[in-house]
Amino acid sequence: MTDHLVIRRPDDWHVHLRDGAMLEAVAPHTARQFARAIVMPNLVPPASSVDAVRAYAARIRKAAGPGFEPLMTCYLTDGISPDEIERGYAEGVWVAAKLYPAHATTNSAHGVTDIAKIAPALERMQRIGMKLLVHGEVTDKAVDIFDREAVFIERTMKRLVKDFPALKIVFEHITTKEAAEFVTAGPATLAATITPHHLAIDRNAIFEGGIRPHLYCLPIAKRSIHRTALRKAAVSGSPKFFLGTDTAPHAVHTKEAACGCAGIFNAPVALEAYVRVFDEEGALDRFEGFASLHGPAFYGLPVNEGRIALSRASVKAPERVAAGPGDVVCYLGGQELGWRFEGPVV
Ligand code: DOR
Ligand code: ZN
Numbered sequence: 001m002t003d004h005l006v007i008r009r010p011d012d013w014h015v016h017l018r019d020g021a022m023l024e025a026v027a028p029h030t031a032r033q034f035a036r037a038i039v040m041p042n043l044v045p046p047a048s049s050v051d052a053v054r055a056y057a058a059r060i061r062k063a064a065g066p067g068f069e070p071l072m073t074c075y076l077t078d079g080i081s082p083d084e085i086e087r088g089y090a091e092g093v094w095v096a097a098k099l100y101p102a103h104a105t106t107n108s109a110h111g112v113t114d115i116a117k118i119a120p121a122l123e124r125m126q127r128i129g130m131k132l133l134v135h136g137e138v139t140d141k142a143v144d145i146f147d148r149e150a151v152f153i154e155r156t157m158k159r160l161v162k163d164f165p166a167l168k169i170v171f172e173h174i175t176t177k178e179a180a181e182f183v184t185a186g187p188a189t190l191a192a193t194i195t196p197h198h199l200a201i202d203r204n205a206i207f208e209g210g211i212r213p214h215l216y217c218l219p220i221a222k223r224s225i226h227r228t229a230l231r232k233a234a235v236s237g238s239p240k241f242f243l244g245t246d247t248a249p250h251a252v253h254t255k256e257a258a259c260g261c262a263g264i265f266n267a268p269v270a271l272e273a274y275v276r277v278f279d280e281e282g283a284l285d286r287f288e289g290f291a292s293l294h295g296p297a298f299y300g301l302p303v304n305e306g307r308i309a310l311s312r313a314s315v316k317a318p319e320r321v322a323a324g325p326g327d328v329v330c331y332l333g334g335q336e337l338g339w340r341f342e343g344p345v346v
Helices: 020-033 051-065 083-089 115-128 145-163 175-184 196-200 203-207 224-235 268-279 284-299
Strands: 004-008 014-017 036-039 069-075 096-099 131-135 168-172 190-194 241-243 307-311 338-344
Touching: 004 284, 014 020, 014 083, 014 241, 020 051, 020 268, 020 338, 036 051, 036 284, 036 338, 051 069, 051 083, 083 190, 083 224, 083 307, 115 131, 115 145, 131 145, 168 175, 175 190, 190 224, 196 224, 196 268, 224 268, 224 284, 241 284, 268 284, 268 338
Parallel strands: 014 036, 036 069, 069 096, 096 131, 131 168, 168 190, 190 241
Antiparallel strands: 004 307, 307 338
16 A cells, blocks of 8 residues: 655646735645646636736735746636737736636626637637636526536537637536546547546535535536546546646635635645545556646646655644635545645655
């Protein structure tokens, strides 16, 4: 039995770091485990301009401390200018753009209402090699919430992949068997991130003994057959699947509310939560690929220098992290993790 794992330093290919006092409270947790992170732009107002994103990156560097590199993204809006997108990419301000279908999730009111409206931006991104990150859910209220990802593949994703054959697309935080199969069968330009929580919970967990607001996120966790398919994809060794926590902090009073926010805060225990899944699947030898190698390869970035260690150990996850707007409840808070993040190997 492997009790000690040393892997190249990993990156998180999907995080929400927020801003202000919340940013200051959560950024060190991501920076403790990861060298780089793809930072989501769903702020209020959305981070859509070169100036706004450059300033946001500076605030993140300050909050996270030395040794952490935020990889920034631009929030796609209906009217976004292809020239602005190209300028941000050329100046090294951002590496990708995020497509939120309007009203699909937290702070997505300024998202895209129709792909046709961003076609010039996508053409430009395809030409310059900038990546497209997709929140893959339809917003049609007539579609059941548990079907919104699968329907998005049919209505939008298939056409995106066909119409922009050279555009590199990340299908973010996939939650279904359909998405895992679609990405597996797709071209090399198509990849996906998978969260630790979607590898561990199914939709029953959200209602276990009562409603569990801290397990509510979007896309929502699905039936157990989908979790099984995601686990299979994650441990398959395929370079199309890589780590993206979707850590999404919200102050406790905004989660435990009549209309609670979507998002699971997993940054303090992200690697422990993932490695546990690989351990359960008998795939610890594939963990480094998923956590540290496949993401950089897809983004065309070098892998990190340095290594980190994880050990089998009895460790309890922290319950909460104090933040300016209120405490944030941690994923797996108070539970036994079975693994400990040991930090950098010197
Ligand atoms: O659960 C989620 N929370 N899903 C998202 O897509 C956004 C995120 C957030 O920003 O809170
Ligand atoms: Zn997200």
